[in-house]
Each structure stands twice: as C-alpha cells, then as structure tokens.
Amino acid sequence: MYRIGIDLGGTNIKAGIIEEEGRIIRKDSVPTGAGRHYSEVIRDMANLATGIIEEEGISKEEILSLGIGTPGSCDNRTGMLYYANNLNFHDVPMRAEMEKYINLPINIGNDANCAALGEYHGLDEKMDNVVFITLGTGVGGGIIINGSLYTGTNGSAAEVGHIVLVKDGKPCPCGRLGCWEAYASVTSLIDMSREFIINNPESDVAAACGGDSDKVSGKTAFELARAGSENGKKIVDEWISYVAEGIVDMINLFQPDILFVGGAISREGDFLLEPIRKYVERGSYTTGKERTRIEIARLGNDAGLIGAAFLGD
C-alpha cells in the first residue's frame, strides 16, 4: 500500500508517492504561483498528485490516504487552513476543495509538523517521543508524543519558536517580544553577523563579505569560525547560546527519546551540536537517567513530503 504526500511551499508544490516504510518512490513538483486564489493552487496540487499516481501506474485501491503539508496555521479536524502569510491564504477549506478532485482520505498539517512526522517515520529504531526543531527564516518544529503528532486542541500546538527566551526582548514576527525565534533563527544569525560588520568594518567578518553586509549569509560566521577566526567564533557562540537554551527548554518540558535539529544550517553538523549538547548537560532537569539524544535531522528537504503522507495515521 502507498500514501501520497504533498508539500505546499511558497515557491514550489511537491508531491510524492510514499511506500509503507517511508521511502519516496516517485516525486514531482510545479511552481506554487503564490498570490493566486486558493482554488487554482489546490487544483494544481490535485493535478500534480493525480499525475504521479498515473505515471507510477498504481490504482486508487492501493493508496491509503493523501496528506498535505502547508505553511501557516491549520487544523486537520476541521480540514481548514486558517492562515498562511506567504500564500496570502485566509480560512481556506483545504480538505473540501481537494475532495473535489481526489477521492481519498485527505489530511492536512503544518509543514514543520509534517517534517517532524517524516523524521519520526525515518527512525531506524522504535522511539515514542520525538521533538523536531527547524532553524531557518524562523524557528519551527513538531512534537511526536506516544507515536502521534501532537497538535493540541485546535491544531496550532508545537509553535516551539514562540516561547519567550528574553522577556520584553527583540520583536518577533508573531507580535510578541523576545521569542526564541527572534534570537535562534538563521535570520537572527545573519542580523548578528551584519551588526558585527557594521560595528567592525575592518574585521575578517567584513572582509569575508567584501565589506558588503548585504552579502552575509547563515554560513558566513560558521565558515570563519571553522577556519579559526575569533570573531566568527564569537558570533557563532552567541547565536548557539540562544539555540541551545531553547533546546534545553524543550528537553525540560518533553524529555523526548530524541531531539532532531533541522533546517539548512543543520549541515554544520557536530560543529553546531557539540556546544548544544554541553548546554543540555548543564541545564537539563534530569538526574542520571536516560537522556535525550540530540541529532541532526536525517531526511533534509524530503522530511515534510514524507511526513505529510503519514498525517492522520
């Protein structure tokens, strides 16, 4: 039996056929065309899914369900996508609209939640409780409890980026002050690097960007730090201190079997994880018992597609 996953992004729509074990056997994508009416976007999603099903030559009877991972705030119980900023979607009846084209059980879930579910299905040993965080433009995540995605009473739970780390601190895009996201996102790392360049125009950090603070990326400080730059290390250390404190919070709340760190920046690997593990050792509220493993997420960009397919399981 197969499941269909759809990953609705701001730039592309991806669809895939997923085997029982979580392997993608066929996938395809089309541009999202963000800004269009939802009915057009959802029609394209349906066509993409129908297309790969036909190409693979599988019958509807072999497909268990179709799941859609979407940015924003949604609820699988109502089938509604309430709000997705980058798509300009408000109160979209996503399940009902999709059912016009495809006669399968249809589930919807938040994209970061889907990535969490994907990583859970990618585990090579059985674990019940998994926390996944993704560091990117923002800080997102998903929480698996007793083998199921936890979405709370209204579908919006696990907004891990929107817990306060610095009371009355930096404004967060969500409207609150001092959220974890405002400090631990890659956006924040870039801001920290830029600020350093503006304050230290003669530094190696400035030189690495040809003096142009607009050329800073999430890699800038990491590359310098790896090469031995004290300035690079200072920026990286400060940013990691924010990432790590929030991860300790997650462990003190969830004590999961494993906590995955995802997002492109997670390619920094142990250079990122080792200092985080030290913070966790110092700050987590556990007394010598089984401790949470902290690892880089394994499925990369496919996590959301795979997880979407397993929504509703």
Add this chain to the structure above:
Amino acid sequence: MYRIGIDLGGTNIKAGIIEEEGRIIRKDSVPTGAGRHYSEVIRDMANLATGIIEEEGISKEEILSLGIGTPGSCDNRTGMLYYANNLNFHDVPMRAEMEKYINLPINIGNDANCAALGEYHGLDEKMDNVVFITLGTGVGGGIIINGSLYTGTNGSAAEVGHIVLVKDGKPCPCGRLGCWEAYASVTSLIDMSREFIINNPESDVAAACGGDSDKVSGKTAFELARAGSENGKKIVDEWISYVAEGIVDMINLFQPDILFVGGAISREGDFLLEPIRKYVERGSYTTGKERTRIEIARLGNDAGLIGAAFLGD
C-alpha cells in the same frame, strides 16, 4: 472499585481511598519525619494506607491500585525515586520497598504531575489535553495529553518551571539562570515585595508589614492592590507579567483544552486570572479558533492525593 492515593510531602504523609469518580471517601495523615531513612518513611506510608483500608472495611479485591505522589524526580517505569531534596532521598527503590508491605499494583509519580492528574479526573466535562501549573515555593506542573499523564522518556518531563524566561537572568534553584520559576514563583513575589520595602521604607507596602520586610507574604502585595494601593498594584502587575508570559509559552506549545493555575496564591481568583487572560489574548499563536480556557485549579490540596490514585491508568 477503589484506588488508594498517597501524597508524600515534606511535612505530612496523606493517604486516601478514592472512588471511581475521583471522590475521596476516607483519608488520614501522619507526620513524614523527613530526614529518616527511606525504609522507615515508606513503612509508615504502607501502615497509613493499610489502616484506612481496614477502617473503611474494603477488601483487597475491591482495590485496583495504589499510587504514590512524591516530591522530586521519579520514574514510574523503573519504580525509582531518583532524588527528592526535601526528604534527602537518593535512588530510592520506592515501588520495591512498598511491595514488601502491600500486594497491589503500585505506581509512583511526581507530586505536581499527580495534582495535574487529579484536576484532570475532577473535570466535569471530557477534555483530552490539560496543562496544570502550580505557583508556590517553586513553579511546578503537569501535562495531560490525550487523557494520559505525559512524563517523557525518563519520567522527568513537564518541568514547566525550568524553561528560561530571561536568558542569563536570576539564578534558579535548579542551577540554570533565568528560569520561569525564578520569576513566577511565590518566592519571587515575596522577594519583589521585600525589595520594594527595602527601597521604599516609608511606603504603604512597608507599613503593611509593620516595617519588617521579613513579615512579607505572598498575600501582602495582592491585599494592598485590592485595596487600591498603587504600589501594591505595581508589584502585582510585574509579578503577573512573568506568570503570564510563561503561561502564553505553555499555550503556544500545548494548546490545551484547559490550563489550570494552582497553588495557594490561586485563591486570588480572577484578580490573578484576568490580567493573565489579556496577555494570552495578545501573545498566543492562535488564529480565531478554539482557545484554551484558563481557570483556577479546583481541587486545592486534595488534587495530588486524588491524582496519585489514578497514576498508571
């Protein structure tokens, strides 16, 4: 059928017989005698439980299980109490020791977790997801997910007081800096009131304690604020801002059906809850859907005893 609950406190041991519906039909208590060897304390717990069972005249066949709520860090899977500071207990095989006296299924749980479970069983309508926080010497809590107490992979989850609200802030008894507990406990409210008196020895706050900052209690600022004191209101407002930000964090993570606020200070009722609800309205990450109800815990001191009885359900 009945369940037996035991609430092991720093001062007293309480035991109760609990009906299916969560009502206590008989209870008794003895002093804990903290500082004694665990074998003596557990023997007294067993005698207390055996005593009320005999007095009530129920047979062992009518009893489903016995549950023990304990301070500190424990794991029901191993039956171990790893650490309880105020009892000076380390690595106590609590279940095994209790089984020497009582032939029933025996469960153990953290006291704040038990109180959460008690409040859950005291609900008058069905809800799946409940967060309970208790404001006292520290900030504790418990989390019910899909009708079960969530304790994570090692029994230590739901340490709600030990998430950072002020990075690199005030030292917390747990060893971290800036935990929610360090700001939102009643201990912190008392500290804030004392500091105000020391800085303002001619104020109404100082007068309310006869000028003796050691006479400050958790009620001092609240009583003044209720009576219209601007100074009292200022202290209460600041303290509530810390309480409320942490509660918003809990909602953004768990989106429970209901969040209970417990501890003696919760007798302040709506005077405490109304400002918290305003923070939640502003800061929580929900878009017009079903929202978490925020209420004062209902069972008071009995919550832990009742919840202990339902451990392992």
